[in-house]
Amino acid sequence: MTGPRLSPRRAARHARQAVGLTWRAAPGGTFADLLLAVVGGLAPVLVAALTKLVLDKLTTGRGPAVPLAVLGVGLAVVAATSVLLPHLRRYVEAERTRAVSRLVRAHLYAAVQRLGGLARLEDPAFQDRLQAAQQTGHLGPVQLTGSALAGVQSVIVAVGFLGVLLVLSPVVGLLVLVAALPTLWMQLRLNRARAAMILHLEHFQRRDLFFAQLLVGLPAAKEVRLFGLGRFFGDRMLDELRGMHRVEQRLDRREVRAQALLGLLGAGVAGAGVVYVVTRAAAGGLTPGDVAVYLAAVPGVQGALGSLVGQLGAIHQALLLFDHYDEVIRAEPDLPVPAAPRPVPPLRRGIELRDVWFRYSPEHPWVLRGVDLVLPAGSTTALVGLNGAGKSTLVKLLCRFYDPQRGSISWDGVDLREFDPAALRERLGAVFQDFMPYDLSAGENIAVGDLAARDDRARLRAAARHAGIDDALTALPRGYDTLLTRIFFDGPDRDDPRAGVVLSGGQWQRIALARGFLRADRDLLVLDEPSSGLDAEAEHDLHARLRRLRAGRTSLLISHRLNAVRDADSIVVLADGRIAEHGGHDELLAAGGGYARLFTLQARGYREQSATPA
Numbered sequence: 025m026t027g028p029r030l031s032p033r034r035a036a037r038h039a040r041q042a043v044g045l046t047w048r049a050a051p052g053g054t055f056a057d058l059l060l061a062v063v064g065g066l067a068p069v070l071v072a073a074l075t076k077l078v079l080d081k082l083t084t085g086r087g088p089a090v091p092l093a094v095l096g097v098g099l100a101v102v103a104a105t106s107v108l109l110p111h112l113r114r115y116v117e118a119e120r121t122r123a124v125s126r127l128v129r130a131h132l133y134a135a136v137q138r139l140g141g142l143a144r145l146e147d148p149a150f151q152d153r154l155q156a157a158q159q160t161g162h163l164g165p166v167q168l169t170g171s172a173l174a175g176v177q178s179v180i181v182a183v184g185f186l187g188v189l190l191v192l193s194p195v196v197g198l199l200v201l202v203a204a205l206p207t208l209w210m211q212l213r214l215n216r217a218r219a220a221m222i223l224h225l226e227h228f229q230r231r232d233l234f235f236a237q238l239l240v241g242l243p244a245a246k247e248v249r250l251f252g253l254g255r256f257f258g259d260r261m262l263d264e265l266r267g268m269h270r271v272e273q274r275l276d277r278r279e280v281r282a283q284a285l286l287g288l289l290g291a292g293v294a295g296a297g298v299v300y301v302v303t304r305a306a307a308g309g310l311t312p313g314d315v316a317v318y319l320a321a322v323p324g325v326q327g328a329l330g331s332l333v334g335q336l337g338a339i340h341q342a343l344l345l346f347d348h349y350d351e352v353i354r355a356e357p358d359l360p361v362p363a364a365p366r367p368v369p370p371l372r373r374g375i376e377l378r379d380v381w382f383r384y385s386p387e388h389p390w391v392l393r394g395v396d397l398v399l400p401a402g403s404t405t406a407l408v409g410l411n412g413a414g415k416s417t418l419v420k421l422l423c424r425f426y427d428p429q430r431g432s433i434s435w436d437g438v439d440l441r442e443f444d445p446a447a448l449r450e451r452l453g454a455v456f457q458d459f460m461p462y463d464l465s466a467g468e469n470i471a472v473g474d475l476a477a478r479d480d481r482a483r484l485r486a487a488a489r490h491a492g493i494d495d496a497l498t499a500l501p502r503g504y505d506t507l508l509t510r511i512f513f514d515g516p517d518r519d520d521p522r523a524g525v526v527l528s529g530g531q532w533q534r535i536a537l538a539r540g541f542l543r544a545d546r547d548l549l550v551l552d553e554p555s556s557g558l559d560a561e562a563e564h565d566l567h568a569r570l571r572r573l574r575a576g577r578t579s580l581l582i583s584h585r586l587n588a589v590r591d592a593d594s595i596v597v598l599a600d601g602r603i604a605e606h607g608g609h610d611e612l613l614a615a616g617g618g619y620a621r622l623f624t625l626q627a628r629g630y631r632e633q634s635a636t637p638a
């Protein structure tokens with residue numbers, strides 16, 4: 025297994041950025057941690073040196089002219105400091121982790137919001153990066169600085185002990201150093217293999233999580249139970265887990281073999297050193313204090329060098345984690361925004377699509393193939409067509425979530441690409457076919473349509489009234505403050521009004537409509553299947569309200585129920601990515617084309633239903 029690579033330049037850039045981020049997030053904490061690392065590195069060397077002095081003074085009476093009691097107190101102070109240090113460092117590190125995590129998250133989500141379109145979010149490779157950055161982005165800087173500081177501590181310990189050993193016995197010092205070299209080399213190789221394994225495991229982990237979610241999550245629960253899919257998904261999940269464990273096991277075995285071998289080598293060198301030091305001490309060449317220092321220094325140096333290599337591995341890992349975050353932060357916007365965007369004027373004449381061609385990527389087929397269409401200001405245009413005809417795609421282009429590959433869309437003659445997408449969207453209102461039910465309160469669920477109305481209960485209620493949901497929301501246990509989810513409540517009493525409620529599909533549809541109605545004053549209102557979840561009476565009622573509410577304004581209405589669009593000022597039929605028919609309801613019926621065929625089919629269905637005896 026070969027390790028993933030970062031070029032040295034990229035690695036150096038990440039390291040600079042990560043340290044900079046940590047410093048900005050927690051300057052005091054980072055400095056304190058550096059100080060603690062230095063003290064932590066010096067402490068064991070000092071303990072060994074003081075122990076030697078005490079022993080030598082006790083056994084030979086030789087040593088510095090300091091009373092034994094002072095040496096004893098010094099030893100006690102350093103030992104006590106060593107005991108306290110790990111606890112202090114744990115606290116300082118936890119504080120730093122929290123501060124960095126806040127900063128990294130703020131940067132990450134701001135970067136995602138800067139992507140004005142949808143294309144990047146739909147790119148699976150970018151999604152993978154994004155998921156990884158979300159889960160581990162903050163760990164990169166934290167792990168990097170943490171490991172670097174631990175590395176500083178290990179270097180101080182190793183250099184300190186080696187210095188003492190070299191003074192004591194250059195032969196033994198060199199022996200310990202040489203014995204550590206194979207350990208260093210092997211650990212570096214294992215680090216690379218471990219980093220590669222983590223990357224390899226990501227693929228298993230994602231699928232393992234996916235199957236686990238299907239088994240425990242609510243969205244799939246109905247189908248999993250009705251179709252009896254539990255065993256099937258459970259087996260798939262275990263397959264992924266087995267795959268993951270096999271990879272881990274292979275590396276664990278390799279590590280055990282290598283570490284056993286290196287452990288034996290280290291012990292052999294240490295043992296030979298003990299024999300040498302004891303023999304020299306017996307011959308009077310070394311003092312008992314020297315022997316004590318040696319006994320502390322050998323494991324000290326070996327441990328510090330081993331830990332240093334471990335830290336290097338962790339730094340490599342941290343740089344790889346940071347790479348995900350960096351890719352997201354630096355992602356180029358998927359929609360070009362002009363350097364000096366034009367202000368978006370109120371819509372006076374209309375929106376024109378001229379020879380618009382669009383596909384989701386070069387690998388996908390064309391969805392729109394030369395669409396020419398005008399949405400005149402002040403009128404309602406209905407867009408109809410079979411499933412997959414490209415209706416929702418056209419809506420997404422109007423909101424400028426994507427740009428067409430060929431042709432143009434203009435707003436009173438100005439190409440949409442000359443506007444800032446955010447300014448354009450300020451002038452739009454929309455109810456999407458796949459609207460979002462938020463796990464928020466009823467009031468907030470409507471207010472997301474226009475956050476300026478968040479505290480304006482009268483506006484929220486007016487929008488809800490237009491959508492026919494005000495009475496139902498008022499009757500909820502806490503009215504508009506009732507949570508429309510039960511997932512955030514962890515109290516014991518499920519009947520507690522704070523527990524939240526579950527709405528029906530049609531009620532959610534009305535909430536989405538209310539959201540859209542909050543923006544009823546915008547220049548263009550797009551309604552993509554706004555009545556799909558409503559019963560027939562409610563649908564009729566909704567369209568009557570819509571006509572009143574939008575009279576004199578520009579709207580685009582998409583619906584499969586042709587009865588609902590017959591009153592639109594003009595009806596456009598989209599087929600095979602082109603405008604196949606265009607005109608008023610009567611005109612299209614008289615033309616006897618696809619619209620007439622579909623309308624007659626639906627109308628016959630209704631007539632047959634009403635003729636069927638109950």
Ligand SMILES: Nc1ncnc2c1ncn2[C@@H]1O[C@H](COP(=O)(O)OP(=O)(O)OP(=O)(O)O)[C@@H](O)[C@H]1O
Pocket residue numbers: 146384388391409410411412413414415416417418457
């Ligand atoms: N994000 C996407 N990436 C790739 N292809 C897509 C994407 N969204 C839609 N498509 C494809 O584009 C085509 C048109 O889809 P679109 O949703 O615009 O159709 P529609 O007319 O709104 O259909 P429906 O009536 O079923 O809602 C379909 O073939 C669909 O598979």
